[in-house]
Amino acid sequence: MQKPYLLHMITPEKNLSAFDVNMAFDAGWTAMPYLDVKLEEVAGIIQDTVFSRTAQGLKRTGIFIGGRDMHLAMDMFHAAVKAMVPPFEISVLTDPSGAFTTAAAMVAAVAKQLKAKNGEELTGQKIIVIGGTGPVGASAAVLAAKLGAEVTVLGRAVDKANHVAELCNTRYGTVVEGIHGDAADHIDDLLLETDVIFATAKAGIQVLSEEQIASAKKLKVAADLNAVPPAGIAGLNLHDNGEPLAASTSGAVGIGPLAIGDIKYQTQQKLLVQMYSTGEPLDLHFEHAFEVAMKKV
Ligand SMILES: NC(=O)c1ccc[n+]([C@@H]2O[C@H](COP(=O)([O-])OP(=O)(O)OC[C@H]3O[C@@H](n4cnc5c(N)ncnc54)[C@H](OP(=O)(O)O)[C@@H]3O)[C@@H](O)[C@H]2O)c1
Incomplete structure (x- = not known):
């Protein structure tokens, strides 16, 4: 049986953005929330995630980092990327408050x-x-x-x-x-x-x-x-x-x-799909969002 596409959605806030949750499901992911997460807790979540799946399963596993603070989101993004242990690597996307x-x-x-x-x-x-x-x-x-x-x-x-x-x-x-x-x-x-x-x-x-x-x-x-x-x-x-x-x-x-908003929607959708469709682990933030948006306008 093929493993489900699992997106672990991390936020330092009390709630995830409902917009992002809808976007994740519409892009084909099943979303799992991690709320009120501290920066120092990110690495543990990543390692729990990656060590429980085989190479094929990891291609169907991703991390999304939200929140309201772009700098904290980038810190969490870097912590997530650093916590990967090759070949246990998965895609990470950060888009705090949809800002990126x-x-x-x-x-x-x-x-x-x-x-x-x-x-x-x-x-x-x-x-x-x-x-x-x-x-x-x-x-x-x-x-x-x-x-x-x-x-x-x-x-x-x-x-x-x-x-x-x-x-x-x-x-x-x-x-x-x-x-x-x-x-x-x-x-x-x-x-x-x-x-x-x-x-x-x-x-x-x-x-x-x-x-x-x-x-x-x-x-x-x-x-x-x-x-x-x-x-x-x-x-x-x-x-x-x-x-x-x-x-x-x-x-x-x-x-x-x-x-x-229309370009933003298409950009976020594309990034969420790219996370599993390329077959490679991707690290995606504001610069990658801009590359995609330039193709959408
Ligand atoms: N179209 C779309 O797809 C889309 C998607 C996401 C967000 N948005 C919109 O993008 C905008 C920015 O989002 P955001 O989350 O960055 O906004 P935000 O954090 O809510 O507000 C941005 C800045 O507005 C200033 N502000 C607050 N109250 C004000 C007032 N009474 N008068 C003048 N300035 C005031 C504050 O700056 P100071 O305290 O420094 O003055 C604040 O830092 C919002 O209008 C949001 O709805 C649009």
Whole structure:
């Protein structure tokens, strides 16, 4: 009898994300929850898992790491990979709070529009990430900065924004231009020089007015992740995917949360299926999510 596909889903939080559980089952996995897990407990879970299955069974066994904190998720990811004892190796995917696949989808969608409308790459673009101190914004900041963009993470408190920027720069060291932190109060000055906006604040909050969009004379692309009314960026519609942004005076285009959500869904689905379909143990995080998202846009 063939062994079932078993995905051991680890989170440091009280609950798994129901979204991720649905995604796992829909991708063909049977999901087993491990809740309130501490970093130092990860290795034990991995070794319990791998030593109980044969080589064929291990191809049908995987680890998913969730939670809300991208840095803790990456620590758990590295602990899981390190705990494997060859040839007892299985695939590991981390996507805390859906942040990696969501950020990957947004950055890929923006890259596509920049190329299509302006013939440009992300390299050298001045990007502001509004509400960039959350897991999605910080992950997007890292991806864009790694591609050579000049990224400023904005939060309501400058200290928190600086801390997030510094942590991202230190931890994901290949950042080219580096990520800066700043207070959301400075947004009007920053908008004068901004090429690209990522709106990643908490759901249900409008972070940019039409007047502010009109003031951004160099704006090329604005992406909004907020699907809960009102729109995060005034005038940007849920399904927009390269449509002109009504208030823009620079001919900028918009990308809405449902267009990004569709790419995010496809990306996460693909990664979950890849974990067992390649027949090789894969270690998958935000950079792999971005590679997949670039093929989906
Ligand atoms: N479309 C999709 O597929 C998809 C998938 C996942 C998530 N999302 C959306 O992506 C966005 C980001 O997700 P997330 O989990 O990273 O968000 P989050 O952690 O809930 O919030 C991000 C940041 O928003 C800021 N914020 C909180 N309350 C605010 C307020 N009243 N006014 C202004 N800023 C406020 C906070 O920064 P400061 O405290 O530093 O100001 C916080 O760090 C959310 O809108 C979420 O719904 C979309």
